[in-house]
Amino acid sequence: MKALNESKIIERFGYSTFDKGKEYYNENRVLSAFINGDLLEGVVVGTNVYRTSVLLSDLSNKCSCPLGGDCKHVVALLLFYLKNSDEVIDIPKLKDKLREKSKEELIDIIIKALGGEEILPLIEQKEKNIKIRSILRIFERGEVDERTVENISNIIRNFKNNISKEDLLMLLEKITLDCENFGCFYDDYGDYYYNESIFKAIGEALVEKDLTSEDIEKLKEILDRDQYELSEPLIDVLANKAEGDEKFFKLIQKILPPTYRADIVIKNKMYDEAKKMLEKETLDPSLRVELLKLIDPREAIRVAEENKEYTLIIQYYIEMKDYDKAKAYINKAIEENLRTEVFYILSKYKNFILQDRELSNKIVRYLLDIGDILSPLKFYGNIDDDLKDLYAEKILESGYEFYIAAFLDVICQRKPEKVKEFLLKSVETMIDRGSREYDYVALMLTNAKKCMSKKDFNELLDEIEIKHYKKRKLIEKLSVLRD
Secondary structure (H helix, E strand, O other): OOOOOHHHHHHHHOHHHHHHHHHHHHOOOEEEEEEEOOEEEEEEEOOOEEEEEEEOOOOOEEEOOOOOOOOHHHHHHHHHHHHOHHHOEEHHHHHHHHHHOOHHHHHHHHHHHHOOOOHHHHOOOOOOOOOHHHHHHHHHHOOOOHHHHHHHHHHHHHOHHHOOHHHHHHHHHHHHHOHHHOOOOEEOOOOEEOOHHHHHHHHHHHOOOOOOHHHHHHHHHHHHOOOOOOOHHHHHHHHHHHHOOHHHHHHHHHHOOHHHHHHHHHHOOOHHHHHHHHHHOOOOHHHHHHHHHHHOHHHHHHHHHHOOOHHHHHHHHHHOOOHHHHHHHHHHHHHOOOHHHHHHHHHHOHHHHHOOHHHHHHHHHHHHHOOOOOHHHHHHHHOOHHHHHHHHHHHHHHOOOOOOHHHHHHHHHHOHHHHHHHHHHHHHHHHHOOHHHHHHHHHHHHHHHHHOOHHHHHHHHHHHHHHOOOOHHHHHHHHOOOO
């Protein structure tokens, strides 16, 4: 194998690619490099994060970038091999070091690596410090898509022990405050944000650092200016750490939103902290009630009653096993027509309500009175027969535009004489929406067979086919339904 030098690289790749690759090398874009005999492999940060490999004997190469090889990423890796040989991980030597380890030591290395620790320091290889500026340049160029963000997030996770807290805060500041330069992690086509992975990765790296009050002040300054609320996943990570670490909680509590702080205070029964929050902060009624439940339950009930926060009162009485009082407040929310509160109660305490037939009846009557025919399905199995009949009538009157299989079940059980009328109306609505709905038409009719005689069902199909005889795709789907 001929000795490698810059002249050989220029001869193989040309001046233009060499100059670009040298710029990448100088910007510390080579994150890691491995040598195994003649094969050099590495990870290089470009527009994305690329895996690159090259045979030193003839410089044949591959890269995961769009060019596939013969690119600046390969050049950067070769220059790193030439100029930073002490940082290139020698695979055979690495294997030798592993062979020197005992079985217990190897198991310990694997467990620690699975837990997120860097594996190379564990087997006495030199640590590689990650230069965050190579990542910053990606954001500065504005070429940031979801895949790029995922790759950068993985780099942060894999090298978190080698990234300083100062660099983490620098990256956080850049992607939070300058996000408009690269679209603020928003996918216009899919209409969603893809910021979670990188903010979570930064948070996971930060909580393992020795953070000081000055670091928290810097973090607070960044979070206070986060106008797009991108940093919520990071705050989640900090809060999870604080929940089980009182010292860490006291360090970071100033940057946690009131809801996060209150949740930690309540879960850990921090009575003094609860009193401080109640005395010194302006809190919304629901949060105030939650904190009061910890130190003064009677006052909590009074404040909740005053603000009509009945869900909180219900929860309190269920926890105290005073179920009659809990039911009384469910009734109160219904009687006072607090719709938002009622729907929240239904979503949270459905199983509790289902244990009481009278309460289930009252809930369903209320829902039907306000024109909601979908929600009663949750309680249908635990209501009186006369109310089931009323519910079936409301379904028939509603003209609901979308097929709900459970509606058909209700009609079949309570109003079998109306099944054909219900089906014709529903089928016409679906057919009018076009051929994409024909599968749903066939499904609906298949379900209807269980509560119709063979004669009535075939007559129903005849009626639909006569009216829509020109719709061949529909006729094909209906023909297979006949007995």
